[in-house]
Amino acid sequence: MTAVASEQGGADCSTLNLSSEQLFDAVPYWISIHDRDFRIVRASAKLVADFGDHLGERCYAAYKDRTGPCSECVVKRTFEDGQEHTSQEALFDALGMPRHVLAKTAPVRNPAGDIVAVMKVFVEVTEIRTLQNELAGLGQLIGEIAHDAKNILEGLQGGIYIVNLGFGHGNQEDIRVGWAMIQRNVGRLSSMLMDMLYCAKKRSPRRLPVSLSATLREAVDLFTPRAQQFRIDLRLAATEEVEILGEPEQIHKLISNLICNAIDACRADTKQQKAHRIVAAVSRDELDAIIEVEDNGIGMDPAIRNAVFNDTTTTKGSSGSGLGLLLSQKVTSEHGGVITVRSEHGKGSVFTVRLPARHPKSVLT
Numbered sequence: 001m002t003a004v005a006s007e008q009g010g011a012d013c014s015t016l017n018l019s020s021e022q023l024f025d026a027v028p029y030w031i032s033i034h035d036r037d038f039r040i041v042r043a044s045a046k047l048v049a050d051f052g053d054h055l056g057e058r059c060y061a062a063y064k065d066r067t068g069p070c071s072e073c074v075v076k077r078t079f080e081d082g083q084e085h086t087s088q089e090a091l092f093d094a095l096g097m098p099r100h101v102l103a104k105t106a107p108v109r110n111p112a113g114d115i116v117a118v119m120k121v122f123v124e125v126t127e128i129r130t131l132q133n134e135l136a137g138l139g140q141l142i143g144e145i146a147h148d149a150k151n152i153l154e155g156l157q158g159g160i161y162i163v164n165l166g167f168g169h170g171n172q173e174d175i176r177v178g179w180a181m182i183q184r185n186v187g188r189l190s191s192m193l194m195d196m197l198y199c200a201k202k203r204s205p206r207r208l209p210v211s212l213s214a215t216l217r218e219a220v221d222l223f224t225p226r227a228q229q230f231r232i233d234l235r236l237a238a239t240e241e242v243e244i245l246g247e248p249e250q251i252h253k254l255i256s257n258l259i260c261n262a263i264d265a266c267r268a269d270t271k272q273q274k275a276h277r278i279v280a281a282v283s284r285d286e287l288d289a290i291i292e293v294e295d296n297g298i299g300m301d302p303a304i305r306n307a308v309f310n311d312t313t314t315t316k317g318s319s320g321s322g323l324g325l326l327l328s329q330k331v332t333s334e335h336g337g338v339i340t341v342r343s344e345h346g347k348g349s350v351f352t353v354r355l356p357a358r359h360p361k362s363v364l365t
């Protein structure tokens, strides 16, 4: 093999005289060697390059920002039983970013056979881990959607049952009630399917001029009768003219979702004598158009607040799909923007959507 490589002009590896030090640093894996006190006594060049130089520090402090050893420590186990052990861990790299790794330990013995150190070799599995999380999320989403679909189906079956009763007894009122149930549930199913289709597709929105002030006004007008029905004061605060480029229907849907949620939040707040109000506003700064929908409804506790843009969390039982904010987040990011929320349980919420504004000059041309 070597001879052939030489004939072809390749390097002759038989002349290589690599020291164990050189080999240690040439291995394309992260390697650390630990003493009994968890201190790092050696680290491969790749580990130092990616995680920083932590020689002499304790591994749990250096890579995990911990004050004490991990509860399941494979280094400790290898010191105890002299066996190889495997673990999955998350470490912080030199930039403070979490990196998921698969780690394996092995004992390092002196000529007398005593374990003097433990070698830990680890490879990155962050991408696999992200995929695993996405798959788990997908599984949960499918379960939740199936649950919602089942509720809708039950609503449809209930409606059909009442309509059949009405036909059987010639009772027009039963037929009217049952038919209304069927219509309501077909509507829910169709809007759920449209939302799912939107969530499932990656797309670039068209770039049509959209007046946010006009869209906000339309949405407020659309929801005013519903707000009045529950004695909620729904108001448009600012009418600053701001345009963006995007999909008019999706922007309308995004704003409608926020107002609809705000109405639900006020309804869910059963505090006596609280005058509920929702204020929708649009403004702009140098770069962005800013939409704000503020309510003084039930608000959210931190667990819900942190989940609403990432999964189908809902507190509305079978009447909510939890897709509304997931969709709002998708529409916002596809338009190059960011959606955030501030909320306190019992006090209310403010949803803020920032979208790249169309420059006033281009509004004129």
Ligand SMILES: Nc1ncnc2c1ncn2[C@@H]1O[C@H](COP(=O)(O)OP(=O)(O)OP(=O)(O)O)[C@@H](O)[C@H]1O
Pocket (backbone or CB within 6 Å): 257, 261, 262, 265, 295, 297, 298, 299, 300, 304, 308, 313, 314, 315, 316, 319, 320, 321, 322, 323, 324, 325, 326, 348, 349
């Ligand atoms: N303005 C708000 N105030 C308090 N909680 C809110 C507000 N907006 C959203 N939430 C919470 O976030 C959850 C998720 O909202 P999202 O719009 O995604 O779904 P949903 O409203 O439950 O269902 P759907 O939108 O399908 O009707 C809601 O169930 C509610 O708990």
Ligand SMILES: [Mg+2]
Pocket (backbone or CB within 6 Å): 257, 260, 261, 324, 325
């Ligand atoms: Mg909603």
